[in-house]
Amino acid sequence: MTESVIDIKNVSFRYEREWVLEQINLSVQKGAFLGLVGPNGSGKSTLLKLILGLMKPQEGEISLFHESVAKFKDWNRIGFVSQKANSFNSGFPATVFEVVASGLTGKLGLFRVLKNQHKKLITETIEAVGMEKFMQRNIGELSGGQQQRVFIARALVSKPDILILDEPTVGVDEKNVRSFYDMLVKLNQEQGITLILVTHDIGTMTDKVTHVACLNKTLHFHGDVGDFEKFNSDDLSAIYNHDVHLLFHDHSNEQEGVARD
Numbered sequence: 111m112t113e114s115v116i117d118i119k120n121v122s123f124r125y126e127r128e129w130v131l132e133q134i135n136l137s138v139q140k141g142a143f144l145g146l147v148g149p150n151g152s153g154k155s156t157l158l159k160l161i162l163g164l165m166k167p168q169e170g171e172i173s174l175f176h177e178s179v180a181k182f183k184d185w186n187r188i189g190f191v192s193q194k195a196n197s198f199n200s201g202f203p204a205t206v207f208e209v210v211a212s213g214l215t216g217k218l219g220l221f222r223v224l225k226n227q228h229k230k231l232i233t234e235t236i237e238a239v240g241m242e243k244f245m246q247r248n249i250g251e252l253s254g255g256q257q258q259r260v261f262i263a264r265a266l267v268s269k270p271d272i273l274i275l276d277e278p279t280v281g282v283d284e285k286n287v288r289s290f291y292d293m294l295v296k297l298n299q300e301q302g303i304t305l306i307l308v309t310h311d312i313g314t315m316t317d318k319v320t321h322v323a324c325l326n327k328t329l330h331f332h333g334d335v336g337d338f339e340k341f342n343s344d345d346l347s348a349i350y351n352h353d354v355h356l357l358f359h360d361h362s363n364e365q366e367g368v369a370r371d
Contacts, residue, residue, distance in 0.1 A: 112139040114176075115272055115304055116161060121170035123156055130156050132328050134170070138321075140271075143298045143305045145319035145335070147312050152326040154308050158276060162190060175271075189265030189273040191258070193280045206252075206260050207245050210236055213264035235267045236260075238301070239293060255282035255290055266297070273297070274306045287311070291318045312346075 116138040123131040131153045138144055148154050159165045160172055163179045172179040175187065204212075210232050211224060224232075236242055239259040244252060249260055258278050265273060275294075279287050295318050298305050309315055316322070322338040324331040324346075331338060 112141065114138065115140045115174065116306075117173040117176070118157075118161075119171050119173075121157075121160065121167045121172060123153075123160060123165070123167045123169075130327060131160075131167075134325075134329050136323055136329060136332055138272075138304060138306065140304055141298070141302055142321050143295070143319045144307065144321045144323060145312075145315045146306060146308045146323050146325060147310070147315075148325040154325055155276065157325065158190075158274060158306075158308065161274070162188070186268045187271045189268065189270035191261050191265050191273070191275045191278055193277050201250055204249055205246050206236060206241055206249055206263075207232060209249050209260055210263045210267050213267040232267055235263045238266065238297065239263045253283065253286075255279075255286040258282060258290070259293065262293075262297075266303075270303070272304045272306070274308075276308045277310070278307070279309065279311060287314060291315065294318065 114137045116136075118134050118136040121131060121134040122129060130151075134157065146154055146157070156165070160167055161174075161179070163182065163185075166180070174182045175184075211228075214224075214228060214232070233242070233245070236245055239262055241256065241259050241263065244256065244260075249257060252260065262273070262275070262278070278294075279290060282290055291314065294305060294307065297303050298320075305319075307315060307319065316335055316339055319335050321333065322331065322335050323329060324338070331341070
């Protein structure tokens, strides 16, 4: 049986009087590629903050590697990439190599000199996300999709077991979304990294992820991607509380996702 790396049991959370998460039960298995989907305001970002220990649930408990998140200390085992490409300061004076190297600060300290093995690790990580040709390029000169690859490399350089990505294709040109997802699949399959992808792009991601969790205050679905693909537009409309046209990815055509009326 596959080992779980994240366990969420009976978790509820509210802001003042309004409950945004109610009785969430979810386990993420080692090596899974989980797509976390749901409408705006469904609680996805709140759930991420709870997993990352940035907030505490009013009810229930969360465990990371079978240890309570409240006591968990080894945060280098978890990488996180937010919607950087949508808000990054393009004038920031740092090269791709320097940005990725900053991901080692937690392990090495702020003023430690990089040794040869560290430089080798940084280079290999940049190569893993396909950005080796841009290693000495200023990050502000890159496209949104290229910047996101660099931020993923920064999260990966500390060798995490879990990588969490919050809407990583925001700011990425549509034509580059497919190659971006292909890169994530490669990281998952070849390096064995457990991935959690928060996205609105349901149709495109279904041929990439292994599991799907559909959230809207409560957990409406959690299971294999094959079972999720049995959902129809009416099923998702009921979850999203508005009309949803579900267009699953066609391997031979352009990417497709979810449209709404």
